[in-house]
Amino acid sequence: MSDFNPGEVDRLAELVRLNLSDEEKAEFSEQLPNILNFVERLQSAKVDNHDQPLTISQDSLREDEVSGKRLSSEQLEALAPELRDNQIVVPPVFGESSDL
C-alpha cells in the first residue's frame, strides 16, 4: 500500500530540512519502503476506539510563574553560536532565498 515513489525521499527531506547526499538518497529510497512494509502489518489489526491514558499523572499543569532560574551571560555566551550585546544573532528569516 505504501506509495513510496522516487520523489518521496526528496519531499520528506525538504519537510525536515535535511540535506541528503546522492548515496543517502539512493539508500533511503530502498530502505524506507522496506521499513514501511514491515510496519504495514498494522493494517491487519482489528482496533476499537477506546481511549487509554498514556500517563498516570493527569492533572499536572503548574502555576504560570517564572521559576527564577535563568541563564547567566557566561552560559549564554557558551551556548549561542553568535552573540551581540547579550542577544543571539540569527540569519535573516526573510532572506533572498526564502523558498520555503
Add this chain to the structure above:
Amino acid sequence: MSMLETPINKKLNIFLHDLRPLEPLSDGLLRGMNIAVKDNISVEGWPLSAGSRILDGYVAPYDATVIRKLREAGATLIGKVNLDEFAMGSSTENSAFGPTKNPWDIERVPGGSSGGSAAVIAADLAEVSLGSDTGGSVRQPASFCGVTGFKPTYGAVSRYGLVALASSLDVVGPMARTARKVEHVMSIIAGKDPMDQTTFDYSYQSIDKDISKLRVGLPKQLWDIEMDPEIRASTQILVNFFRSKGATVEDVDLPSLPLALSAYYIILPAEVSANLSRYDGIRYRSSEQSSNLVERYYKTRSKFGKEVKRRILLGAYALSVGHYDAYYQLATKVRQQIIREHQEVFRKVDVLISPTTSTPAFKMGERLKDPVAMYQSDLLTVGANLAGLPAISLPTGFTSSNLPIGSQIIANQLQDNVVLSLARQYQEETDWHLRRPNG
C-alpha cells in the same frame, strides 16, 4: 584522573570527553557510589554529545533532575559514557564517536542504545550507571553485557535533562551488577518533578515480595518467537526458580503483542521527527555559516548520522497528510490495545517473565546493512515501553560460547518494587550477575 585515556577505555571505547570526577553536593545514602552517566543526560558544566556531532562544543547549562538528586544523595559522577546517536540504535554502532566494544567479546556489540552504560558496569569501571530506555535501550545492553538493567514505570522518574527521543516512551533507567544497587538508585531518583509534567507522586518503597504467593505469567506471543535455544532454556530456569518456591506459573495471552514492534517503529520516528527539529544551529552552539535561516537549518542538520536521518524521514512520512491516519493514528490505537491487554493480564498474574533478547550479543557490523534486522533486537522489550510498565533485565546464564544471557521480569505500573524485589531474591541464590569477563 580522566577515564578517557586509560588503556581499558582505549580498548573498549566506553567513556566520552576528558572529564574529572564530580564530587557530590552533599552527603547521603549514596555516599561513595561511583556513577557513570549516559551522554544524553545533562550534567551542568559537562559536555553533552548525545553521541552526535551536531552537539559539538555544547556544554550543558543545567543538571538533569536525576543528576541533581544523585549528587545531593552523595554520589560521585565519574564521567559520560557512549551511546547510539540520540539513543537510536540497538548496538552503540551508531555513535559518532565509534562503537563501544562488549567487554565479554570485543568483536561483539554491547547492545544499545545504552551500550556504554552496560559495558562500564561489566568492565568494573563504575558501580552504577544511568541509561535511558525507550524501546529496550537499558534492558537489551544489560542482557548482552551480563548486568542488571531496570526500566522504571513511565513517569516514576523525571525526564527533565534527558535528551528527548520519544517523549511518550523515554525513561531514565539505572544499571549495576546487582538489583540491590539498582534499587538504591531508584529510591533516590524516583518522584514527582515540577519540571516534568508526566511525573506523578511516587515514593519508592522497597518490599519483600512473597514468592510463595507469586503468580507468574508467560506471554505466549513472546515465548513463541524464534530464539536461541540456550536463551529459552536459561529463562525457563528463572521461571522454575520461582515455581520451586511456590509461585504459580501460567501461559497468558497478549494478542496484540506481535504488532508492538511495528507500532513502535511508527510512533518512535514520529515523535523523533518532532523532538529533533530543535537542532537548528541556533540553540546548541554548533552552527554553520549561512546566508539565511533555512540554509542554516539544512547545513547544521547535515551533521546528523544516517540512522537519525532515517528515523526523522520515516517520522515525517508517518505524520504527513494522507498517511497520518494509516500510520500514526493506527499505531496509537494498537498501542492502546496493548496497554489494555496488559491491564487485563495483570488481573490474573503479578508479573510477566520472558527472555530479554532472542539472541546473545551479535558481532559488530552484522546488522548494520539492514535496519529491519537491527529493529528486531527490540522485539521482546518494546511492549513494556508502549504500556509504560516497569521491567528489568537480569543475568540468568551464559551461552556455550560464554556470552551473557538476560531475562526479563515485567510488572504492572507502580509495581517497580515488586520487580526489584524478585530480582534481588533471585540474585541472593545465584551468581550469574557476579561473573566477570576474562582478560
